[in-house]
Amino acid sequence: MVAKGIKPSIKIIRTGPRASFLVACVLFITGLQGCAEKPEQLVFSGLVMGTTYQVKIVPNNIVVSNNLADQIHERLQSLDATFTTYQKTSELMKLNQSPINQPLVVSEELFEVLTITKKIYQETNGAFDPTVGALVNLWGFGPDYMDQVIPPSEAIAQHLSSVGLNHLLLDKQASTATRQSDIHLDLSAVAKGYAVDEVAELLASHGIENYLVEVGGELRLNGHKANGERWRIAIEQPFPGQSGGQEDAVQEVLALENVAVATSGDYRNYFEKGGKRYSHTIDPRTGYPIDHNLASVTVIAQTAARADALATAMMVLGPEGALTLAEQNDLAVYLLVKRVDGFEPKTTTVFSQYLLGE
Template sequence: MLLWLVVGLSACSADKRDWQLSGPTMGTRYHITVADVPAAVQKPELQKRVDAELEQVNREMSTYIDDSELMRFNRGPVGEAVPVSGHLAGVVARSLELYRRSDGAFDVTVGPLVNLWGFGPQPEPETIPDDADIDRLLEQIGSDALVVERSPDRITRSRPVEIDLSAIAKGHGVDRVAELLEAQGIRHYLVEVGGELRTRGKNPRGNPWRIGVESPDPTGRAVQKPIEISGKSVATSGDYRNYYERDGVRYSHSIDPRTGRPLRHRLASVTVIADNCAEADGLATALNVLGAEAGLKLAEEENLAVFMLVKTDTGFEERYSSAFEPYLGKSGQ
């Protein structure tokens, strides 16, 4: 998760058009701060536009809305090119790119395995899944079964896999809202949905946006690393909040789609800075699955700005890519 460190509007003069907006979305909440808003933009209307945009993202990509576009696709024909919206085609295409770049560590068809381990809509299992059940599902999943065509936008499944975009949809929603704000002439903003965020310009105090990477401490929310960032998106993935234990073994909600089993490495969290939030969101998940060594190797190969917290016997060790180093000098420390 990411902590938003500087949001205080009380220090701003009363005549400045600096607002905060918030509301429920995607099973979590969104928070937006906008600064120096153009005079033609009215706050109630802007709130309505934001809510409508995020509702549209849900109608397209939610797995909790039975008649969402994604769920209709998942129930649709196999072996046929199904017409879809440009937004859905674009997010699935980006997901397939991440699947290839991560050698299968990012896979939007992993849902059945997540459910098998009790981290989906189904309750926690009474017994740990056996090898036969895992192997059966591994044969069924795989983003290699998906083909996306653009202009016209269509998706084809070569076998009956089901798509779950929960590892990238929040980031996409952040991007959609950011684009909406920019279409209204707003040039200074921070948009956050469920901990994934995108920034531009300055905060209400006229400074770069300042956020903090959360320390993986189950006792409360504490900042591990503060950074200043504008014109970029940030997302974090980790396994330190959603897990259960059986017979002294800890089972994380993060499932490796290549093995069908929860992650067992020592990477606690990974934070990614990227140009857009969908990219940051998906990469954070992919690198979390890959683990510290393989994840940092990919980060260096692709010049990705990545910060990791790795569990040690005495606490946590910070590791980061070369592209992240410039942000360390902007921490205000």
């Protein structure tokens, strides 16, 4: 599982002058010839879930509701209130604080995300496990500030005993979730993707067919851009220690439509002790940071929630394990593997169809 932080590995390819990113829920219209004409593209953006979001819409002949920006923002804020671990009154925190072996009725949104989470947990043999938060904190990468030191093995073993999504029981008919041991869930590695999917569903309910939705680096793209081309997304080339103060180098450009995409990486959040690098990605099966040479993984799937969770799991599995899982399940995956002289890309068979080839 990956600790919270910046997810810089995907960016939107823009045409024309580079626009600054808006940090309020406002409307930005491009391609206007006059106030009475319909815009070629609408852009809404703002802050949510401790990160930014951006929604691009190509209306074509669709009349866009005047309050669509508010609807998007309100939907995202509602989901944030459900899944945040920073408010003790959130629905997720109420589940974390619920008595052991006592079923708790949960909302449709929380039950759906928990169901997705359990599925990915099972598919990855525990590599994706949102109960790993206590170990992330122990290693100094969580929201609770701690010195970044190597914990004693006894402490790791103690915290590891409280990790395991298999200790969460879901009852679909009753819409309940039951903690069967003292586990604590942090759904940040799937909630942003789910939020992307929910905004996409909102747009679809308005009859909007051409859009790009992005929350914290997780994306869902449908239809095409204003010029009729597929949406273009860049996979960033990783640089260890990069702080974002310079223009990011592009590793690969993707041409996408009607899919979701998520990237996870370990190259911007780590510490070093005794000449060894300790990643912020903690393997929930061992309690220790990952120790392999996979720098980043990009996953394309039908939903952003699934792509988000799988990308996190594959960072835990490492290059060989990730490729094996992806090929066995016919997943579109792009890996960047650290080598002495740079990065080596590795892709699954089905991923090649998305490469722009320029």
